[in-house]
Structure formats: structure tokens, C-alpha cells
Amino acid sequence: MKRTQWKIHGEHLVDENRHIRLSTVDVELPDGVKFTQYVARMPHCAMTLVLNENREALLMYRHRFIIDKWVWELPGGYVDGAEDVAAAAAREVEEETGWRPRTMDHLVTYQPAIGTLDQPQEIYLARGADLTDTAPDINEAEDLRWVPLDEAIAMVGRGEIVGAATVVALYRALSLDV
Structure with a gap:
């Protein structure tokens, strides 16, 4: 061919x-x-699907002005320069939620819109997290919630989770039966 x-x-x-x-x-x-x-x-991004021992995902509720919608998402953000991607993903979890991941395992890497956008996205899986003294960033989330993995998948179907990284992470985790 x-x-x-x-x-x-x-x-x-x-x-x-x-x-x-x-x-x-x-x-x-x-x-x-x-x-x-x-x-x-756009810069490299790193997000984390944090799951606790009950298979509940740590999600943030936030307003996305571009689509003018309140949605649930994973914590994550830009990788700073030569920063280790896993370290960046863990840093973002703690900054945005006040929880420190116990483990960081690579889950999936993808490009969200390759016809127009070059923005590598890496998603990590954290099993367990510890609450820290770090106050969650009020500019990042209105609410934080531990949501059962099956319920999070249902939230995708109801349009409560629409961001590509969160959708990809949840379905990847489901496919691996984590």
C-alpha cells in the first residue's frame, strides 16, 4: 500500500x-x-485518575466558561518545562484538591484533536491518596467528590462529564478493570 x-x-x-x-x-x-x-x-498536560480503596474516583466540579457549563473533571494541568510528567500530575492533584497521591502509574497517552491541535495528554492512575494541609485552589474547583467508578461512567452518559481527559481515563480504567 x-x-x-x-x-x-x-x-x-x-x-x-x-x-x-x-x-x-x-x-x-x-x-x-x-x-x-x-x-x-499547546503544552504537554498531565492528569490523574485518583482511585481510593472503594473504587471511587476523585473528581472536581468546575465551571468551564468556553462551553458555559458546570462539569466534573479529573485534576490536572500543564507540565512545567523539563518537569517529570508523573511528578507534574501528582503536583496538580495536590494543588487542585489538597490530596497527595500515594502511587503514580501511567494509564494512557493521547492527543485530543489531532486534526487541528497538538497537545500531548498523559493520564496517570493513582491508587489511594492522603489528605494534606494544602488547601484546594478555589480557582480550580467549586466542589470535590469521591465518586464510585460506575457512577462516574454513568455521569459521562448524562453529560455531567464531558472533558476528553476524564472520559478517556474513566473508560481506560474500566477496560483494565482497575
């Missing part, structure tokens, strides 16, 4: 800051059709 790649004829920066690099790329398809595609590149 012959594989042909798209030809890239140039990339032009539209805007850039520490959270995103937005550009347009002039491309040509194998059949000769040419067009311009917007491309967004």
Missing part, C-alpha cells in the same frame, strides 16, 4: 503565548488540492 503525506508549503505565526501557539499552515493534499489550515500547539 502506497502512503502519501500531505505537503507543507509554509507555516505562519498568528499568535503565541505560554499557553498556545496559533498558526496557519499552507498544505497540499496528495490529489493536489491546496488549502490553509489553522494549527494550535
